[in-house]
Amino acid sequence: MDKIIKNVIIDGQKSAIVISDGKIAGVGRAFAAKPGSEIIDGKGMTAIPGLVDVHVHFRDPGLTEKETIRTGSEAAAAGGFTTVLTMPNVLPVIDQVATLEKQVALNKEKGLVKVGQIAAITDELTTDRVTDIAALKQAGAKAFSNDGHGVQEAKTMLEAMKAVAAVGGIMTVHLEDNGLADGGVVDPAASERLGLPGLTALSETTQLARDIELVRATGCRYHVAHVSSQQSVELIRQAKKEGLPITAEVSPHHLFLDESMIQGDDTNFKMNPPLRTKEDRYALIAGLLDGTIDMIASDHAPHTEEDKAGSIADCAFGIVGLETTLPLVYERFVASGLVDLKTAVSWLNKKPIEGFALNEAGQLRAGDAADIVLLDVEQAFQINPESFHSKGKNTPFAGEEVHGLVMKTFVDGQLVFSKE
Known part of the structure; x- marks a missing residue:
């Protein structure tokens, strides 16, 4: 049965959107409804394409005490991500x-x-044994990452980049030199004030500089996860000017928060x-606005209350998004x-x-999957x-008081979330 969102x-x-067989059949001012079509009145709502979080x-x-595919995908739908x-x-x-x-089968079975x-x-995320990149790509891997861990050895990263480039894949990289990170938990600017170990941005930027050279040598498509520092933005900007196949993401927390806002030992x-620092945050915003940073990604990292209990010094890293x-x-x-x-x-x-x-x-184009979000942009909420x-x-x-409340989310034309 066709649907028309009017x-x-x-x-x-x-405008109106016509949905047929899970696809967008048309977007325009008005459409004549076929007999039996389901009519959805979107009065007062703004339609945007379903969001994508990489x-x-x-x-x-x-x-699964932290999250499941089901609860995670319910959160995604409620947040407008399809x-x-x-x-x-x-x-x-x-x-x-x-x-x-x-895992691919489980994601399909459980995901909304x-x-x-x-x-x-690499095997187990922390070894120097590169996985069978070609076979994993063939089996459905969307990208390759050791997220949560930096690849420590340049030789390992070079081998991995060559393998990813050979199959036309993409590598999405958590940058962290363990020696320079040295067990730190906050930026050095906050370290003395909070009495907590500092985690220098050099841990990120030195690996990024190394990897840019390896991208130059291999042509590997390379994506920088959760960029956090001003110097990283500049390194990416220069690499892009050279035409290297590099993209980057920034998280909302790095865009909208900085170390000066940590008032106490709040996990x-x-x-x-x-x-x-505030200067780093402003550089991230500028990088997003000028296209140096390509996209926003949440780095949604759910934890239990127990995981986040205690002190910043020893609780788990990460927030939901x-x-x-x-x-x-x-x-x-x-x-x-x-x-x-x-x-945006x-x-x-x-x-x-x-x-x-x-x-x-x-x-949100004719012929595309009918992944659609309806927003109330007028109503403020906390x-x-x-x-x-x-x-x-x-x-x-x-x-925090915000706007942009998700009212309905459709995936392939099927309603998967409704606020009402």
Whole structure:
């Protein structure tokens, strides 16, 4: 049965969307309904394409007390995300073809949204044994990452880049030199003030500089996860000017928070990489606005209350983000007048689709998958962790007043979330 979403606002104009067989059959001012069509009145709502997040953690299998594919994808749908890529640091690690195939099937069975799987660069994420990149790509890996761990040896990274380049894959990299990180948990600017070990940005930038040279040598498509520092932005900017195949993401917490905002030993402000200085944060915003940074990704990292209990010194790294990313981006960028909605949405849809070749995701065009989100952009609301669909409640944004409330989310034309 066809669906028609009528009276929605698209690019400032009242419009209608026709859905047929899971695809968008048309977008325009008005359409004649076929007999039997389901009519959905979108009055007062703004339609945007379903968002894409290339960096989430669903913890399933092995760590399901933190999150499951089901609860993670429910959070995604509630946050307006219709396609997500999950990292391989589950138990067992996604580093073998059989494990990947089982995970791909599980993601499809349990996911409310489109859940793509990223595979490991090296066995167990921490060894120097490069995985069977070609076989994993053939089995459905969307990208390759050791997220949570930097690849320590240049020789290992070179071998991995050659293998990824040979199969036309993409590598999405957590940058962290263990020796320079040295057990740090906050930016050095906050270290003395908070009495906590510092984690220098050199841990990120030195690996990035190394990897840029390896990209130059191999031609590997290379994506920088959760950029955090001003110097990293400049390194990426220069690499792009040279035409190297590099893309980058930034998380909402690195865009909207910095170390000066950590007022005490609040574990919801612990993430890796850590919040850096105000100057770093401004450089990230500038890099996003000028295209140096391509996209926004949540790095959704749910934990139990026990995981985040105690001190920043010894609790788990990470915060949730799937249900806060869109309203935070809307509030800070669109409602403030810094950019228009189309630009903000491009960071969360068009750019990740292009960067990761996610052709199964839709962009609100005729012929695309009917991945559609309806927003109420007028109603203000407070971020309330107790209302999250995610098992994780760990966020430093609790209580913030924002706009951009997701009212309905459709995946392939099927309603997967409704606020009403």
